[in-house]
Amino acid sequence: MEENTELNPEENNSQETITRVGGMYKDWFLDYASYVILERAVPAIEDGFKPVQRRIMHSLxxxxxxRYNKVANIVGHTMQYHPHGDASIGDAMVQIGQKDLLIDTQGNWGNILTGDSAAASRYIEARISxxxxxxxxxxKITEWQLSYDGRKxxxxxxxxxxxxxxxxxxxGIAVGLxxxxxPHNFIExxxxxxxxxxxxxFTLYPDFPTAGIMDIxxxxxxxxGGKIRVRARISQYDKNTLTISEIPFGTNTSSLIDSILKANDKGKIKxxxxxxxTAANVEILVHLPSGISPDKTIDALYAFTACESSISPLACVIEDNKPLFIGVSEMLKRSTDNTLDxxxxxLEIQLHELEEQWHFASLERIFIENRIYREIEEEETWEGVISAIDKGLQPHxxxxxxxxxxxxxxxxxxxRIKRISKFDIDKAQQKIDALEGDIATVKHHLEHLVDFAIDYFTKLKTTYGKGRERKTEIRIFDDIEASKVVIRxxxxxLNRKEGFVGTSLKRDEYVCDCSDIDxxxxxxxxxxxxxxxxxxKTFIxxxxxHVAVFKKKDKRTIYNLxxxxxxxxxxxxxxFFVSSITRDKEYDLTNGKPGSFVHYFSANPNGEAEVVTVFLRQVGSIKKLKWDLDFADIMIKGRASKGNIVSKYAVKRIELKEKGVSTLKPRKIWFDETVQRLNVDGRGELLGAFKGEDRLLIITQEGMVKTVTPELTMHFESNxxxxxxxxPKKPISxxxxxxxxxxxxxxxxxxxxxxKEExxxxxxSNSRLxxxxxxxxxxxxIEFTKERGKDRKPNLEVDIEEFIAVKGINxxxxxxxxxxxxxxxxLEPLPFDEPEELQPEEMEVNDEEDVSEENNSNAKDDDGPTLFDFE
Structure with missing residues (x-):
């Protein structure tokens, strides 16, 4: 130990003693960290085993x-090699058994889908697969070392x-890393x-035993630094029921259901x-109240529950007693090269053994065929016997x-004499010839080692690959905006008198349903x-x-002012529309002059343009005191625009004359096959321009057909x-x-x-589309099947319109x-002049807002567009 150093701080006049610890204590933490990293938590790159796993496999x-052995017996046997008690060995063995690769299991080994634990080790059995x-x-090629106590x-x-x-x-979690x-797919x-x-x-991507969907x-x-996203497979069973048939890796049905119940309690989903x-396969039924959108609920499950999670891989292995961080591609290359070695x-050991067998078989034939054993009859010493046999063999x-x-x-x-008496020269020669053939085969394998290794891997795939096809589907995920799918x-x-808005003002005017993240x-x-x-409660x-839930990037809600x-x-x-702004910042929609006020205001979710009647005050010699104003004649611009003059004279009042229709263009909708979702951003295949009453036609491989109103939250299956x-007028053939x-x-x-889905x-069960x-x-x-002994019947071309009239769906x-x-x-369809759909007069929406924040309140009609980022 080093000497003590005394310090006398002036500020408190107290005496403190700092003792520096050295000697044998100096490396204790480093030794402990090294031990945990090398001997417990991190697998070796050479065989992919942690020490406890390696010792379990050796004991097996x-x-x-x-035959099957009781797991308790295997655990006890493993304790000869592993100095950490039976609990760690039993847990590690259950984990190996649940991966269904190296161990054949018998009994209740738990369930990775439900999270149920295995039965006690005295009740379950195992053997090597x-x-x-x-x-x-x-x-013969394994390197050995003494066990921890030197006995084995x-x-x-x-x-x-x-x-x-x-x-x-x-x-594994070690000390400091x-x-x-x-896991990856066996066949891949x-x-x-x-x-x-x-x-x-080559490229490698994970594959999980729990299946599910994955974005890599x-x-x-x-x-x-890498990350993957995994999702449960959720489908719509009926209009009020969702089915979860596969779960994300790292979860089980119990934890998944708990997360759904918590999200429901918090009001995120309903x-x-x-x-x-769930039994052999996952089946979780989520029943929805009537009126709740199944598609939105699916997105909400991904956004607010364990139905979607992120996994951050970290490929760390042990090489030469040191941690090594490498990618899975490099890991596979090293494993394959190691397999080749x-x-x-x-093969070298096998060749040596075959050559030794050939050598002794040849010596044995010479020894017996030439009756060299007779030459030792007169020898009285062991050395003489050896010498006589050696001398008799030399000529041959x-x-x-x-x-x-x-x-x-x-x-x-x-x-033995019995063997000599029954010695068959022809059989002996056949054995030698067979050994020579085996030697030639092994030498050929050594000369073509890569081809031999390829055949070895191909045999593994053929023998053990059945039933090990990929379970996890690889797909690119769409990003889900929580605010769009959260349940209100x-x-x-609203308290108009005092100017407050909030969720606690229950005695005041009800505005709408909302969520706490809106x-x-x-x-x-x-x-x-x-x-x-x-x-x-917020003071405005x-x-x-007017108060409403704000939708970011919404350019279809048009405000008339x-x-x-x-x-x-x-x-x-x-x-104007409001698509993006700075939160909690007050914006002036007028020209900013003192005394400005609003005569008329309306919010139109689909760009409706109403007609209003303007009444002027009787001042001086004004002749026209009343006229109609149609908002459809006003161009939609950014919120910072000044607008068009209605009148220079004082307005008495403005009354609504008639409600309007949408002046927006039909919305173009695309289908992005990559993420299996609809969008309005131009990604994928254009489905068409949709007005409010237009619908999508969906036909599945199973022969089901339905029409739906297109919603961006809709989910589509791969069938x-x-x-x-x-x-509606076009027939389906x-x-x-x-x-x-x-x-x-x-x-x-x-x-x-x-x-209606029909x-x-x-x-x-045998019918198919x-x-x-x-x-x-x-x-x-129509191409016909060729019958035995007959010429193939020529193809038949069928004009379906001529072949059959339009009938009912049943x-x-x-x-x-x-x-x-x-x-x-x-084949290519016959020509047909499809009637053109008449389009009403449509008004373009100026999709941009003014970019100059300084000129926001004074922007004129001819000013440039402005866009403020939402914060």
């Missing part, structure tokens, strides 16, 4: 007799000939190893009840591949506007004339084969196989009931043919 091999026996063990030998690393770490994944290697790992051996590039855009090869029917060592050993050792001669003396869980109230927009009679967060200002420009000033009219703007009658039928129909093929067309005059090409249709059909294809 020692106990292996082909056939795959584990093939890829994990090879004692254990492997330094097991000779694993497979990218096991990437297949199983690994997670952690690791999180995500083998394919990647083969590509690497062939010198080709930022996976970053599993390195630090559900009626949850049923958990292990296969080479096994020129073809041998190595010199004869004393050990070889000793083995010859151990041959509270009510907004923003609200407020307008006052003095022409002021403000956007603020929903709160219990007296004379509030008529205001007086200061005392004695003119009256102006303007139309959709038709998604387009619906024309379909050719289907009738499973009950075992014949092909053709039908044409129009949809008579909007919004099947247009018979409800039979072949083709469907929404062309006016489709044409199908009609069976007409039989297409009695002959066996090989394939049906759609």
């Amino acid at each position: 091999k020692e106990l292996d007799d082909g 056939k795959f584990g026996l093939e890829v994990v063990y090879s004692p 030998k254990e492997p330094i690393n097991l000779p694993v000939k497979f990218p096991l770490l990437l297949a199983q994944g690994a997670e 952690s690791t999180k290697v995500l 790992l083998i394919d990647a190893s083969i590509k690497h051996l062939k010198g080709k590039n 855009t930022n996976y970053n090869d599993g390195l630090r 559900i009626k009840k949850i049923e958990d029917n 292990l296969l080479k060592k096994e 050993i020129k073809h041998l591949k190595r010199t004869i050792t004393e050990e070889d001669i000793v083995r010859l003396t151990e041959i 869980n509270t009510k907004l109230y 923003d609200i927009i407020v307008f006052t009679a003095t022409g002021k506007m403000m956007v603020t967060k929903v709160d219990t 200002g007296k004379d509030i004339i 008529i205001y007086k420009d200061g005392k004695g000033g003119a009256t102006y009219v303007k139309r 959709i084969i038709v998604l387009e703007k619906w024309n 379909a050719i289907y196989f009738n499973g009950e009658r075992e014949l092909y039928y053709i039908k044409r129909f129009v949809i008579e009931t909007e919004g 099947s247009f093929i018979p409800d039979n 072949e083709i469907v067309s929404t062309d006016w005059r489709p044409v199908a090409d 009609a069976i249709g007409n039989q297409l043919t009695k002959d066996k059909v090989n394939q049906i294809n759609l």
